[in-house]
Each structure stands twice: as C-alpha cells, then as structure tokens.
Amino acid sequence: xxxxxxxxxxxxxxxxxxxxxxxxxxxxxxxxxxxxxxxxxxxxxxxxxxxxxxxxxxxxxxxxxxxxxxxxxxxxxxxxxxxxxxxxxxxxxxxxxxxxxxxxxxxxxxxxxxxxxxxxxxxxxxxxxxxxxxxxxxxxxxxxxxxxxxxxxxxxxxxxxxxxxxxxxxxxxxxxxxxxxxxxxxxxxxxxxxxxxxxxxxxxxxxxxxxxxxxxxxxxxxxxxxxxxxxxxxxxxxxxxxxxxxxxxxxxxxxxxxxxxxxxxxxxxxxxxxxxxxxxxxxxxxxxxxxxxxxxxxxxx
Numbered sequence: 001x002x003x004x005x006x007x008x009x010x011x012x013x014x015x016x017x018x019x020x021x022x023x024x025x026x027x028x029x030x031x032x033x034x035x036x037x038x039x040x041x042x043x044x045x046x047x048x049x050x051x052x053x054x055x056x057x058x059x060x061x062x063x064x065x066x067x068x069x070x071x072x073x074x075x076x077x078x079x080x081x082x083x084x085x086x087x088x089x090x091x092x093x094x095x096x097x098x099x100x101x102x103x104x105x106x107x108x109x110x111x112x113x114x115x116x117x118x119x120x121x122x123x124x125x126x127x128x129x130x131x132x133x134x135x136x137x138x139x140x141x142x143x144x145x146x147x148x149x150x151x152x153x154x155x156x157x158x159x160x161x162x163x164x165x166x167x168x169x170x171x172x173x174x175x176x177x178x179x180x181x182x183x184x185x186x187x188x189x190x191x192x193x194x195x196x197x198x199x200x201x202x203x204x205x206x207x208x209x210x211x212x213x214x215x216x217x218x219x220x221x222x223x224x225x226x227x228x229x230x231x232x233x234x235x236x237x238x239x240x241x242x243x244x245x246x247x248x249x250x251x252x253x254x255x256x257x258x259x260x261x262x263x264x265x266x267x268x269x270x271x272x273x274x275x276x277x278x279x280x281x282x283x284x285x286x287x288x289x290x291x292x293x294x295x296x297x298x299x300x301x
Contacts, residue, residue, distance in 0.1 A: 001057075003029035010034060017065050021045045024080075027053025038065035039090045045070040048080035048102070062086030062108065073098035073124045079105040087111040087130070096152075098124035106130060112160050116140045119175075122148025133160035134185045140165040143175035143197070157181030157203065168193035168219045174200040182206040182225070191242075193219035201225060207252050213237040214244035214267075223247070229254035229277045238267040238289070249273025249295065260285035266292040274298050 001009045002025045014035025015022060020042065024031045027050055037044065037059060044067060048057045054077055063069055063083065069090055073080040080102040088094060089111025096104050097120045109130025110117060115137070119126045122145055132139065132154060139162060143152045149172055158164055158178065164185050168175040175197040183189060184206025190213045191199050197219060204225030205212060211234065214221045220243045227234065229252040237259040238244045244267065250256055256277055260268040267289040275281060276298035283291050 001029060001031035002026050005029055008032055014038070014061055017041065017067070019044065021047065022057070023047040023049055024055060024057035025049040026055050028055060030055045031057050033059045034061050036061040036086065037063045039063060039067035039069055039092065041067045043068040043070055045072060046081055047072040048075045048077060048100070050075040050077060050080065057081050059083045060085040060108070063088040063090050066091040068092040069094045071096045071098065071104045071126070073100050073102045073104045075100040075102050077102040079103055081105070082107065084108050089113045093118065095120055096124060096126040097121050100124055103127055109133070109156060112136065112162070114139065116142065117152070118142040118144055119150060119152035120144040121150050123150060125150045126152050128154045129156050131156040131181070132158045134158060134162035134164055134187065136162045138163040138165055140167060141176055142167040143170045143172060143195070145170040145172060145175070152176050154178045155180040155203070158183045158185050161186040163187040164189045166191045166193065166199045166221070168195050168197045168199045170195040170197045172197040174198055176200070177202065179203050184208045188213065190215055191219060191221035192216050195219055198222055204228070204248060207231070207254070209234065211235045211237065212244070213239065214242055215239045216242045218242055220245065226251055226273065228252035229256055229279065233257055235259060236268060238262050238264065244268050246270045247272035247295070250275045250277050253278040255279040256281045258283045258285065258291045260287050260289045260291045262287040262289050264289040266290060268292070269294065271295050276300065
C-alpha cells in the first residue's frame with residue numbers, strides 16, 4: 001500500500017496462502033486487513049516500511065494456515081504493525097524482526113497452533129496484550145537479541161494445556177516479561193535461556209501450573225507475582241547455576257515442593273511476601289545448594 005492520500009485501504013476478504021508479503025509503505029494512507037491472512041507455506045512477512053508518517057498496518061481478521069509469520073516494523077511508528085481482534089493462530093512460528101524503533105503489537109492473542117514466538121529485533125519491541133494459548137506439546141517464547149534492548153512483553157496471560165518454555169538468549173534484563181495477567185497454563189513453566197538477561201514473571205503463576213523450573217546456567221528467573229499452588233502440589237526447581245527467585249509469595253490450597261538440584265547457595269530463594277499456602281512445604285532437592293525462605297512462613301502451614 002503506497003497511496004499518497006489520507007484515506008485508508010481496506011482488504012476485507014482476507015489474504016490467501018499464495019501471498020508471501022504485505023507491505024504498508026504510505027506515510028498517510030493506512031492499510032487495514034479485515035479478513036483473515038492465511039500464511040504461505042514458505043512464510044508470510046508483514047512490513048511497515050514508512051520512513052516517516054504515522055500510517056499503520058492493521059490486521060484484525062486473524063492469521064491462519066500452515067507456515068511462519070514474520071513481523072517487520074521498519075518504521076518509528078508505535079504499534080506500526082498491529083494484529084488485533086482475532087487470534088494469530090498459524091501452524092508455525094511468529095518472529096518479530098523489524099529494523100525500526102516502533103513496536104509491534106499483538107492484541108488479539110496467540111492461538112494453540114503457534115509453537116514459538118521470537119523477538120529478534122534490536123530496536124523494535126514485541127508486545128502481546130492478548131492471551132497466549134499454549135501448544136499441546138509446548139510453546140516457546142524467545143528473546144534472541146544479540147544486542148539492543150527490545151523486550152518481548154506478554155501482558156495478556158497464558159492459558160491452554162501444554163508447557164511454556166522461556167528462553168531469554170539476550171543480555172537484556174527482563175528481556176522476556178510476563179506481566180499483568182497470570183501465567184496459568186495446564187502444564188509446566190521452564191526457564192532455559194542461554195543469555196545473561198533475566199526472565200520476569202510479574203503477573204504471577206496460577207494454580208493450573210504444576211511446576212516452575214529454572215534450567216539456565218546464566219539467565220535468572222524472577223517470579224515477583226504470587227504463586228497459587230496446584231491442588232496436587234506445585235514444584236519449584238533449580239537445576240542449573242542461575243537463580244530462581246520468588247518474591248510474590250505463595251497462596252492457594254495444595255503442597256509446595258522445593259527442589260534445589262544445583263550446587264548454588266540459595267539457588268532457590270523465596271523472599272519478600274510470605275509462603276502462605278494451605279498445605280505443606282517440603283525441601284527435597286538433590287543438589288548441595290541450600291534453599292532459602294526469607295519472606296517467612298504463615299501460621300496456617
């Protein structure tokens with residue numbers, strides 16, 4: 001779309017799998033795709049190429065099909081690429097790799113067909129304000145920045161049946177941040193990034209999650225939101241040299257199992273708010289590193 005007028009262009013019937021790229025390249029005329037985009041087998045790229053102006057590329061009909069989706073906001077426009085209303089649910093991956101400073105926004109959420117979401121831009125952040133429904137096998141969230149400071153932020157929560165894997169492979173502090181809404185997939189949460197930047201869960205962990213595991217040598221996992229224990233028990237595990245820190249407290253009805261299987265002193269630390277689940281707390285790690293509860297334990301234990 002490269003019109004010189006101020007009127008927007010609308011594609012309401014959707015875009016088929018033969019199309020490999022959709023580009024917004026007008027400073028004044030926005031492009032809206034109201035119908036669904038079916039990704040090409042070799043991948044479909046959405047690009048906002050504005051050197052100036054404020055015109056958005058908006059997709060409100062969702063994303064389907066079998067193939068990968070690439071998002072390139074090469075402009076300075078905030079939310080220059082916006083995927084709203086309907087879910088991004090292609091059978092494949094989603095990668096944000098724009099060269100601009102404007103963020104990319106997914107407010108319609110991510111469906112269970114998507115197996116991986118990757119932030120791979122040094123300048124363009126990826127914000128997911130709709131919920132992520134995990135894939136039945138697993139969904140992996142990755143910040144792959146070799147440099148830069150762009151975050152992968154999920155504020156819409158995590159649901160569905162399957163495991164969630166968090167890989168901050170960058171040096172960015174809180175390079176993957178899950179805020180506001182709860183991480184509450186029926187399954188496990190594992191932090192296994194290869195970078196030195198931490199991963200932050202500030203929205204808390206819900207009772208559907210049975211295990212939170214720190215399995216990175218370099219990337220700490222910080223859970224600053226509360227953990228609600230699963231009725232059958234929730235296990236917190238540290239298996240490598242990076243730290244697992246829980247500062248938001250523990251509530252709910254069920255038992256809490258603490259497994260520091262590493263040699264790191266206080267490799268598993270519960271600080272700040274108290275441990276206050278209705279149930280028991282068991283320390284059963286196989287490592288030589290101690291487990292620390294500095295926030296206290298409630299009298300109802």
